[in-house]
Amino acid sequence: MQDVVRLNLPFDKQELKKLRVGDRVLLTGEMLVFRDAGHKRLYESIQAGRQAFEYAGETIYFMGPCPAREGEVLGSAGPTTSCRMDKYTPFMLDHGLAAQIGKGKRSQDCIDAFARNGGVYFAAIGGAGAIYSKCIESAKVICFEDLGTEAVRRIRVKDFPAVVAIDTLGGNIYNE
């Protein structure tokens, strides 16, 4: 078994290039969080020529949290199924998005877009909501607050466990 790779966010693209499918990582730093409704609205805002917020250089974690309980920053916070965001992904990678974190396989269009842009797709462990909640040090809604759990958030994580699922060479863990 290889060692776990520790990585800081925002990602250094040269560091991302070294990762290979199956590498286990622990992520520390800031990322954006949003899912289906947030993507739909962001995409509509771009099409209307009034982009709601910037995502270049960022990493997006597909997640909609539970409400925070006492002593928590956010409630349970595991990944949601990524393929529902496939429609928006190639465009976002072509416009500067660095990486995505979710769960499950992606379309060939997405795999190609990760390779073409030197981006990486990480699989978080689906269902592990309580573990991920513990990794979150801070969280703030930055856009679309009315979407509730689907609002856009910026979170800071420490030692967030994930696996490299698509690497910068277009390698795909779900094919192996």
Next chain:
Amino acid sequence: MIKIDTSLIAKRIGECIDKISCEVTPECRTALKEAYEREDNPTAKFALGVMNDNIELAAKEHRPVCQDTGMVVVFVEVGNNVILTGEVLQKAIDTEVEKAYRTLRKSVLDPVSRINTKTNTPAVVHTSITEGDDVKVEVMLKGFGSENMSKVYLLNPAQGLEEAKRLIVESVRVAGSNPCPPVIIGVGLGGTLEKAALMSKHALFRKIGSSNPDPVLDGLEKELLTKLNDLGIGAQGFGGKTSCLGIFIESYPTHISSLPVAINVLCHCSRSDSFVIDGKKEGEVCKTL
């Protein structure tokens, strides 16, 4: 006739939600530990390790095991000697669901406007009448990463059971990593379109590791479980030995023209509970199944 107030049923459902949002069934917990022990694919073992740690942490600290705290699905069997008093059952249940979800994720919305109801209501309530003096209730929190991977087929009799088996395996293969495997599969064979779907959901209440009382269906379950694990999907789709923790089949007579097959996919977190309200004890909750 025996009177049972719907608020009694609903309150107990609320207690179940509070518990099962944070605790998977004991059989599920054991099955995942065993899957970890026998796994030798390092990535799958890593995933199973995180999944098991998560289940322990969630139970210990009473935190939701998964952020998708699901839609509430309730099966209520009402004895034919029982009169339900108080508010209409759906309304009584929704009141308690709303209370229970104050600290859980509210995932329910209008399918047309996509506007969230903000209460996680309504629950999906299936009622049936049985013989007796009791009310039997089964509660499940159903996440939709797995629900979205479910299927219903209406086969020709000429396609037969072989095609049904092929489609069950194919559905799990296509679902792959999406439903957070190792999955749990409920199958409804026969009946009508909706009966098959209902049976496939209800089958998911069976305890992992239990045998089907019907020896033919039991053989079918064992055959399919082997085939599903041979797919090599593994934990989180990372490959490995365990792709499915259990497959449970319910059947019902069907029409000479058809073979309905419904396949309901559940993730690795089985979040369900059940209880019986004994009407003879005037609604006192006397035993948990």
